[in-house]
Amino acid sequence: MTNPIKLGIAGLGTVGIGVVKIIQQKAETLQARAGRNIEIVAVSAKSKNKDRGIDLSMYDWESDPVTLANRKDIDIFVELIGGHVGAAKNSIFAAIDNEKHIVTANKALLAHHGQQLAEKTEDKNKLLRFEAAVAGGIPVIKALTEGLAGNSLARVVGVMNGTCNYILTRMQSSGLSYDEIFKEAEALGYLEADPNLDVGGIDAGHKLALLASIGFGTKVNFEAVQLEGIGQISIDDINHAADMGFRIKLLGVAQLNGDGLEQRMSPCLVPAASPLGQLEGGTNMVMLEGDHVGQIILSGPGAGEGPTASAVMADVIDIARGVRIPTFGQQANTLRTVQSVKSNTRAPYYLRLSLSDKPGALAKVASLLGDFGISIDRMRQYAHADENAPVLIVTHTTDPQSIEKALANVPKTGVVHDKPVALRIEPL
């Protein structure tokens, strides 16, 4: 296996250029590690003449990524265009038809078409790898698929969208509102063109669906992820949570319960002193809980040229070395279809209510919670300027359905203004 392995790279944005740089700068190291040369044959991007800061003249140029995918002289099609429709999708399908290995950073495409893509690739006896699609530079796909292959997974928990974590931690450190920090993040270029992909939890939801598939041996089912973004998180909640020893994180959790597979991506409270609570800025963190290994935590940069290119190269080097592991850790046609269920895993909850400042108001709320079997761990009433008293409640462990029912009945008490805020406190 001393012949070079030949790459076609589609997409020359930050990540694509990062990959080209590594291959140009580290030829000798890569050769030693892969046991053969890694060569770029051709590249493709929208604009040929854009200055990308590196010399691309030695590579063939294809204006159409599908043409690149069809080339006879490439072994691996590296898709770094992004998006689950259009050029990325068309070129990956073409590359599979042409019996190429695929390396991609495209979480959206895999979340939507992962099962089909994996089956088609495996039919051709080729590889489809996507380390860069989840948690940037952290080798979490490898850790889960290979490092923990001797385990049954109990739960996967992760902070996997750096922009959301940046916004939440910046709100806390600055005391500024969501809207102000959102604008700051936008100005810094941290947000996707469609910011809802970030702050709506969609991007992180894609990643969670991929981890869940590997972890539980189930078909990717992004549609079943319970998605809730961070747009409703107020600076008050961040401050109140901090007062009570918690941090708010956009947390992805996947686990099997008795009824089926739970996948949720939502703002949750975690203990401030826990590794997840300590996570600052754009760093990602994934916690993998296996039945034999216990709890493994991985953290690192979740995005950016170097980290994402590093992950792409890990896949390229694996393929060059001859590693042959199915996309989701077992043959795609053996992945199970499991029922997707709404979370019924018990947890304590944080509740914030705006209460009429009248005698007996608090008793009415406590009584309502009691009616649904929810008991109160801690409660705090804040000083207030107007007639509405902000009240925080941390409940004992309860089931999500009880919280939902209690909240639906809150208006009946006649003492609660505005919509109550309820955030799960994820047990870690």
Next chain:
Amino acid sequence: MTNPIKLGIAGLGTVGIGVVKIIQQKAETLQARAGRNIEIVAVSAKSKNKDRGIDLSMYDWESDPVTLANRKDIDIFVELIGGHVGAAKNSIFAAIDNEKHIVTANKALLAHHGQQLAEKTEDKNKLLRFEAAVAGGIPVIKALTEGLAGNSLARVVGVMNGTCNYILTRMQSSGLSYDEIFKEAEALGYLEADPNLDVGGIDAGHKLALLASIGFGTKVNFEAVQLEGIGQISIDDINHAADMGFRIKLLGVAQLNGDGLEQRMSPCLVPAASPLGQLEGGTNMVMLEGDHVGQIILSGPGAGEGPTASAVMADVIDIARGVRIPTFGQQANTLRTVQSVKSNTRAPYYLRLSLSDKPGALAKVASLLGDFGISIDRMRQYAHADENAPVLIVTHTTDPQSIEKALANVPKTGVVHDKPVALRIEPL
């Protein structure tokens, strides 16, 4: 590749039994992931009749692990005996001669004979894997060898001996002395038969030497690790360090500097709020710094039946899947021999001195440090009952040689009692 892969397991202690349990309990899952059945053919241990809590009657019994290694009907020899001499060594060499793949948890053997073992295995076109040898259940060998294969490593930092971290964190939480907590750890069975393997830093030093080899593409050189154990750490130092916002950890650091490879395993201060500072009890943590990926942190259980067996199984499954990666990430005969050098990487230092309570004493010490180009960041003098004042100094960043020279000249000041304590504050 649908024929089963056949294992011979030598050593039925905690880890060996953990491996047998996983294979017995998870046959179907393992088959799905590995693409073939994983079968135990024969086992070997000292005592055949000992009750190990599981049924071993379906496996052939070999009283001599070398005989097991010589069996024609095994593909992988799983060595879980331990130690770098005797049965472990003899049986692994026999297994290689008999063209078996090797999976081992034996850090000592690899630290001493890794180069020779890897070369011999690769000559036979077989695999030698050792995920379980470093940091228990954390898939750090895989992360470094494969996940970060596109990077040049800048530095590897780790807490890789759970017993030492247990002792240090228990001293802090209990306020008890090293000797008292050492006895506690002994009673709990946390210490090796030769406790110096743990508290002398030898076990962790073995692991560091293995990570350094992969990270820097160099031949394993355990003899060159600068080893310093935790036996000299007093409860005073733990408390004083905590007062100043630090924790004391037995920290392994490997990095290339201009002159060669630095490998040191020694008690260091780290910021209390850093991930390493927060690490409690027997948990291990490794920080990998790559030129493209940045800083990746992995943590998890560093020992125990489940975690270590999980790591062994990752290697077994990799081999069953057909993964063919050289032991140290590149062919052993291409690993470089680099000069091993004493640390000359600059850092701040923590110094504790017992000073005569006389006017001008502190000035003499400050002056001495100044003579060696060491400037003082912070200083604290503690209340004292006798005539000796405990004085703490945190220096600005300086080079280790200057600290060494200054300490050698301390007696000349005539105002310092006892031997000063100097601990490096590792920049993170």
